[in-house]
Every structure is written in C-alpha cells, then in structure tokens.
Amino acid sequence: MSIQVRNVSHIYSKGLPDEQLALDNINFDIYDGEVVGIIGHTGSGKSTLLQHLNGLLKPDEGTIIIGDVDITKPGVSMRDIRRRVGLVFQYPEYQLFEETVALDVAFGPKNLGLRQDEVDDRVEEALELVGLDYEEVKDRSPFDLSGGQKRRVAIAGVIAMKPQVLILDEPTAGLDPGAHKEIMQMIREIHRTENNIIIFVSHNMADVAELSDKVMVMDRGKMITVGTPAEVFTRRNRLAAIGLDVPPVTEMMYELKDRGVEVSTNVLNLKDAEEELYRYLRGKKAK
Numbered sequence: 574m575s576i577q578v579r580n581v582s583h584i585y586s587k588g589l590p591d592e593q594l595a596l597d598n599i600n601f602d603i604y605d606g607e608v609v610g611i612i613g614h615t616g617s618g619k620s621t622l623l624q625h626l627n628g629l630l631k632p633d634e635g636t637i638i639i640g641d642v643d644i645t646k647p648g649v650s651m652r653d654i655r656r657r658v659g660l661v662f663q664y665p666e667y668q669l670f671e672e673t674v675a676l677d678v679a680f681g682p683k684n685l686g687l688r689q690d691e692v693d694d695r696v697e698e699a700l701e702l703v704g705l706d707y708e709e710v711k712d713r714s715p716f717d718l719s720g721g722q723k724r725r726v727a728i729a730g731v732i733a734m735k736p737q738v739l740i741l742d743e744p745t746a747g748l749d750p751g752a753h754k755e756i757m758q759m760i761r762e763i764h765r766t767e768n769n770i771i772i773f774v775s776h777n778m779a780d781v782a783e784l785s786d787k788v789m790v791m792d793r794g795k796m797i798t799v800g801t802p803a804e805v806f807t808r809r810n811r812l813a814a815i816g817l818d819v820p821p822v823t824e825m826m827y828e829l830k831d832r833g834v835e836v837s838t839n840v841l842n843l844k845d846a847e848e849e850l851y852r853y854l855r856g857k858k859a860k
C-alpha cells in the first residue's frame with residue numbers, strides 16, 4: 574500500500590474575486606507503514622491537503638493514487654475511499670453524538686455494512702487500542718468523559734473501520750500535557766499494532782521529530798521540503814525563513830554549536846541530546 578500524489582492543485586472560489594490557490598502543484602510519495610508529519614503555518618494548505626487524501630475535496634488538477642486506486646477519477650465510490658483512508662478532524666470530540674461510547678464507535682463500521690457481531694468485535698478492539706477499558710466505558714455517555722478520553726473515543730470510531738491510511742489533523746491540539754503525552758503514546762501503539770500509514774499534522778516540532786519517518790513542510794500552498802526529521806530540522810534557517818521552529822532539543826544543539834562546542838546538530842532524540850550535553854559539561858569541568 575502506497576500513496577502517490579502528482580501535480581495536485583486546488584483553488585477555492587475558482588473564478589471569483591476571492592479566488593485562493595490553496596494547493597499549488599503538490600507532489601510526493603508515501604510508502605507502506607510510514608509515519609508522516611506535516612508542518613506549516615496556519616493557512617499553508619495542510620487541512621486542504623488532508624481532505625484531498627480521503628476524497629472530501631477533489632483537486633482542480635493532478636492525481637492521487639492510494640494503493641491501486643486513483644481516487645481522483647470520476648465514479649470512485651466514497652465508501653471505497655473511506656474503507657482505505659480514515660480522517661480524524663481537528664477537535665474530533667465535537668462530532669460525538671450517540672448516547673453511548675459503544676454506539677458512537679460502532680457508527681463507522683456499521684456504515685461499512687459489516688455484520689453486527691463483527692461491528693461489536695471492532696468496537697471492543699478499537700477502544701482497547703486507544704487505551705480505554707471497553708467494559709468500563711462502553712455504556713457511558715461520551716459527554717461524561719474527560720477531554721482526552723472523548724478524543725480517544727472519536728479516534729476509536731475511525732480506527733474501528735480499519736483504515737490502511739490513518740490521517741490525524743492536529744491530534745494533540747488543546748490538550749493538557751498529560752493527555753498530550755497519552756495521545757502520542759496512543760498513536761505509537763496504533764502504528765505498532767496496525768502497521769498502517771499514519772499521516773498527522775502538528776505544530777509541535779518535538780512530536781513531529783519523535784514520531785515521523787518523513788516530514789513534509791508546507792508554505793503558502795506549496796510543498797517546500799520533504800525528508801527525514803534529521804534532514805528537515807537541520808535546515809534551521811530555511812524553516813526560520815517561513816516562521817517555523819526546530820524541536821527544542823535541536824535548538825539546544827544549535828545554541829551549543831553557536832558557542833563553539835562541537836556537537837551534532839541533527840540530534841533529535843532527547844536522550845542523545847542529553848548525552849551530548851553531559852559530554853560537553855564533563856569536558857568543561859575537566860579543563
């Protein structure tokens with residue numbers, strides 16, 4: 574399973590005075606099992622791109638191939654696309670609506686036309702996968718749960734459809750540090766278990782560095798860089814030029830380098846960065 578995006582452009586309000594080129598000739602490939610982090614300023618086109626990947630929006634130009642299906646071709650069924658690609662919107666908890674957690678999570682798989690016993694199995698599996706105790710939460714109202722738990726229920730509703738591609742638009746937005754950490758852990762667990770393609774948008778560079786195999790940088794509708802976290806975050810000046818930061822650990826390494834200390838500037842892992850720092854401090858003490 575892979576994704577190929579070729580020459581994709583999207584214009585909002587085409588032909589009107591407020592016409593907006595939101596995607597400008599986008600090209601990239603995503604391969605089986607990759608975790609992809611998308612970064613970019615507000616309005617750079619990230620959400621527009623995500624909505625193209627699950628067929629909610631159609632490009633004005635270009636093609637998007639998911640597995641062996643060109644989802645931009647007329648006549649491709651939305652159901653078929655949804656089976657492959659699950660999109661979790663920003664603040665998905667606002668879209669919970671059923672009386673119980675189990676009914677909410679069952680909504681998607683039911684719509685796929687699965688048998689009731691299969692739907693039940695998927696609901697239980699998905700809730701456990703997002704770190705909730707099935708027996709404990711299944712009959713509760715989703716509205717009685719904490720913010721972090723509500724979000725997990727909403728994500729479980731998408732996972733229960735077993736998408737080969739899971740897309741998350743700012744999955745940790747607005748959460749307190751504890752819930753943030755738990756959602757990050759949950760994403761890792763989903764990937765470990767399902768080994769699906771995961772694409773997520775985040776403004777948190779440390780999360781992007783930690784989770785992603787590949788990072789994509791968007792600016793004003795263009796995909797300006799695609800690479801590993803180390804490749805992308807070592808181009809600090811390029812990111813700064815479009816108003817983006819590097820992860821705090823990388824910033825720390827740059828600070829030391831600026832003071833003449835020999836360190837590798839592509840350190841993205843907190844543990845490696847700490848070791849470099851200790852090495853530096855030990856060296857300083859010895860002098």
Ligand SMILES: Nc1ncnc2c1ncn2[C@@H]1O[C@H](COP(=O)(O)OP(=O)(O)OP(=O)(O)O)[C@@H](O)[C@H]1O
Nearest residue numbers: 585586593595613614615616617618619620621622
């Ligand atoms: N429905 C719409 N109609 C017209 N213009 C739109 C619409 N949705 C988005 N845009 C415009 O398209 C551009 C890209 O928006 P998009 O929401 O994709 O950016 P984004 O990178 O996801 O931003 P954010 O980080 O705030 O979610 C922006 O200039 C935005 O104003």
